[in-house]
Amino acid sequence: MTITLLHPGEMGAAVGTCLVSRGNRVVWASENRSEASRKRAIDARLEDLKTLACALAVSDAVLSICVPSGAFDVAREVAAKRFRGVYIDANAISPAHSREIGQMVEAVGASFVDGGIIGLPPTPKRTTRLYLAGPKAADIAALFDGSQTEGIAMDRAIGAASALKVCYAAWSKGETALLGIIRSLAKFEGVDEALLKEWNDSQPGVAQKSEQIAARAFKAWRWAGEMEEIAAAFDAANLPSGFLANAEIYGRLAGFKDCPQRPSIDEVSRSLRVPATS
């Protein structure tokens, strides 16, 4: 099977490698993409067909893996080319947004599969789960059989894979954000040492987990948009959530993108108290 991968970011390239390892042809379009993407695509053994039109012309499926804010644009471009194969959106977006994208691509004759990726990018030593929902979910899951990406077809309607991803990320990234602002407040109020002692006495493991925000700060720039998707998912279910605050929290750490050094918890705590300039 031939699959167009849009786009080879860190996660996309790693998942693409898994498809290639199972004998699939994976193509991409380097037009308007960065040098970093090109390098990742070469390492992942993806075939560069230069333009989206050329890639789609030979493809049975499109796999969209990008930042949440790019999911609609990618789908729109593909739908504009009247792609009629299988369109898989594997982005961290709300179930409602996934359904909207599904309607958009189905309107021109494509089949839609809703996807959600859970885990860090797969490596030879680490597997990642790609949850899939919709009538063709099992066919797409099968493409990954035996690779380091585990395709899991859910016996559920379109939106379920995105919902599962939202729930999972709401905890993992919500927890990190919450502990981050707590450490920042504790430092601001001069009680950080007392808090760490109390946590170590009565909540084993929490002190250590509260340092995660420093280790993850370099990814914060792409989490801000995901927090907005999570907020939308809670809103649609009439559930109050603080995820717009989490979007602001990660937005304030966006400056750590591509920094050569991991920031200290002190540096992160200070950054959290300064509104993002957008």
Place this chain on the structure above:
Amino acid sequence: MTITLLHPGEMGAAVGTCLVSRGNRVVWASENRSEASRKRAIDARLEDLKTLACALAVSDAVLSICVPSGAFDVAREVAAKRFRGVYIDANAISPAHSREIGQMVEAVGASFVDGGIIGLPPTPKRTTRLYLAGPKAADIAALFDGSQTEGIAMDRAIGAASALKVCYAAWSKGETALLGIIRSLAKFEGVDEALLKEWNDSQPGVAQKSEQIAARAFKAWRWAGEMEEIAAAFDAANLPSGFLANAEIYGRLAGFKDCPQRPSIDEVSRSLRVPATS
């Protein structure tokens, strides 16, 4: 030493018992209090002096332990009687609110101690920490020596004990609220089973922790106000937080107060999706 306890709720009565066990005289004022308070006061061996005026007239100190929304009113009543002993506010309020209460009672000649209680109410088998800040913190901490309430004098300005309590509760109660809305969303989207499986595979312990909200629902009515105090503390430090959403989350569970049976996670999940009628 004679201490007026305002008021013998679940926590107050238990902390009062610790003072009594160390030979202190602990008095309270039953005027306008509930039958439940009276029963708790008797069990805790507190001496009922009927009115606040009578209690204050014999007291060296006042210990305020009530719901966060009551902290100001209690302090105002005591200040109105021109109490000049030591006033200890041990409520779950923001550092700024604690400092305001301190100014109010000091204006009439009292000394102020900022307090924060961490842990469940003390029992013969379980200790609780009472953090204290301010010039008289060590004197008050000493009253509890050898009891099941551990008095901890912080070498910090007034507000530090409240700040520590805010940070601690922000995690313990914020975590419970976050996991609660995630389970509710998962059920709404039909992916609860898949989420529990994924958590059990990749996040050991989280599935079990996500049931905490059902076990704690009967306390939610008094946590809503505490969430507002926590929100105020983050605001004052220029930190974005979702704690007003947490106030709404616990407000939606207020109906479980005094219910004879612990609700199921299904019942809690449904309640979370229905706005509180206030």
